[in-house]
Amino acid sequence: MKSRLRPQYEARARIIKAMAHPSRLFIIEELQKQERCVGELTEMIGSDTSTVSKHLSVLRNAGLVSDEKRANSIYYTLRCPCVMDFIGCVEEVLSANAKEHADILKCCKK
Amino acid sequence: MKSRLRPQYEARARIIKAMAHPSRLFIIEELQKQERCVGELTEMIGSDTSTVSKHLSVLRNAGLVSDEKRANSIYYTLRCPCVMDFIGCVEEVLSANAKEHADILKCCKK
DNA sequence: CTTCTATTTGGCTATATGGCAAAATAAGAA
DNA sequence: TTCTTATTTTGCCATATAGCCAAATAGAAG
Numbered sequence: 001m002k003s004r005l006r007p008q009y010e011a012r013a014r015i016i017k018a019m020a021h022p023s024r025l026f027i028i029e030e031l032q033k034q035e036r037c038v039g040e041l042t043e044m045i046g047s048d049t050s051t052v053s054k055h056l057s058v059l060r061n062a063g064l065v066s067d068e069k070r071a072n073s074i075y076y077t078l079r080c081p082c083v084m085d086f087i088g089c090v091e092e093v094l095s096a097n098a099k100e101h102a103d104i105l106k107c108c109k110k
Numbered sequence: 111m112k113s114r115l116r117p118q119y120e121a122r123a124r125i126i127k128a129m130a131h132p133s134r135l136f137i138i139e140e141l142q143k144q145e146r147c148v149g150e151l152t153e154m155i156g157s158d159t160s161t162v163s164k165h166l167s168v169l170r171n172a173g174l175v176s177d178e179k180r181a182n183s184i185y186y187t188l189r190c191p192c193v194m195d196f197i198g199c200v201e202e203v204l205s206a207n208a209k210e211h212a213d214i215l216k217c218c219k220k
Numbered sequence: 221c222t223t224c225t226a227t228t229t230g231g232c233t234a235t236a237t238g239g240c241a242a243a244a245t246a247a248g249a250a
Numbered sequence: 251t252t253c254t255t256a257t258t259t260t261g262c263c264a265t266a267t268a269g270c271c272a273a274a275t276a277g278a279a280g
Contacts, residue, residue: 001133001136001154001155001156005136006132009132009133009135009136010132011204012132012135012197012200012201012204013130013131013132013134013135015200015203015204016126016129016130016135016196016200017127017130017131019126019130020123020126020127020129020130021123021127021237021238022116022119022120022122022123023111023119023238024123025119025122025123025126026111026115026119037256037257038256038257038258039255039256039257044111045111046111047238047239047240048239048240048241049256049257049258050239050240050241050242050257050258050259050260051238051239051240053256053257053258053259054237054238054239054258054259055238056257056258057258057259062203063203063204063206063207063210064203069246069247071248072246072247072248072249072254072255072256072257073255073256073257074256074257074258079203079206080199080202080203080206082198082199082202083199083203085195085196085199086126086195086196086199087122088192089190089192089193089195089196090122090125090126091122092190092192093125093172093173093174093189093190093193094121094122094125094173096173096189096190097173100173131267131268133268147226147227148226148227148228149225149226149227157268157269157270158269158270158271159226159227159228160227160228160229160269160270160271160272161268161269161270163226163227163228163229164228164229164268164269165268166227167228167229179276179277181278182224182225182226182227182276182277182278182279183225183226183227184226184227184228
């Protein structure tokens with residue numbers, strides 16, 4: 001592809017890659033509802049604190065969330081709620097896939 | 111997170127992960143304009159045919175594209191054009207990030 | 221059947237990622 | 251100051267990914 005376009009696609013891919021993990025999708029969805037600190041998210045997700053912290057740093061580095069320290073916890077917020085629109089489309093893909101699977105099964109049974 | 115939710119987040123993550131690569135984003139955007147065969151995409155992207163073929167199989171396995179053989183080429187099509195909506199949001203994140211960077215620079219110069 | 225063309229697959233290497241545990245850091249409370 | 255709590259960083263290992271090359275496959279064309 002034209003070399004001047006490369007960096008643009010790479011930048012986009014970095015953002016999307018930051019979302020491409022089950023726990024991080026959970027975090028995004030949760031933060032869309034309300035801000036949360038690491039401890040809360042850790043408990044909800046059920047893995048090691050350090051793991052959740054790393055996920056948060058991935059999201060932060062991508063610019064998807066911002067953090068603010070209050071009392072002795074760090075609260076994370078979703079910066080661009082539009083990322084939630086993704087989910088709708090992803091679900092559309094998933095149900096299209098499910099439908100196709102169903103059709104294939106139906107066809108084989110005949 | 112509640113164990114019955116896990117599979118759902120994993121399914122979503124698989125779809126998003128399939129998009130999380132510069133070449134695959136390019137392919138998605140190109141296929142949104144018109145169907146293309148492997149050879150055409152290979153030339154546009156400029157990497158090995160086998161590499162592009164693998165990218166296409168990632169997209170196909172995710173259910174994002176479908177393929178149809180005609181003459182002696184295989185033509186790929188975008189199955190859910192809504193994935194293009196992603197890009198708008200991703201660009202929003204990118205420009206928010208750029209703005210923040212600019213603000214930080216401005217602040218430091220003072 | 222043989223040849224040619226388009227695409228996929230397998231083998232390989234280098235690099236990136238996710239996870240936990242342990243050590244390090246930051247900042248409030250005593 | 252020291253103690254405590256919340257979070258981040260580091261080290262390590264296992265696994266996944268991208269890329270190229272070479273080999274295999276599928277069909278069209280001769």
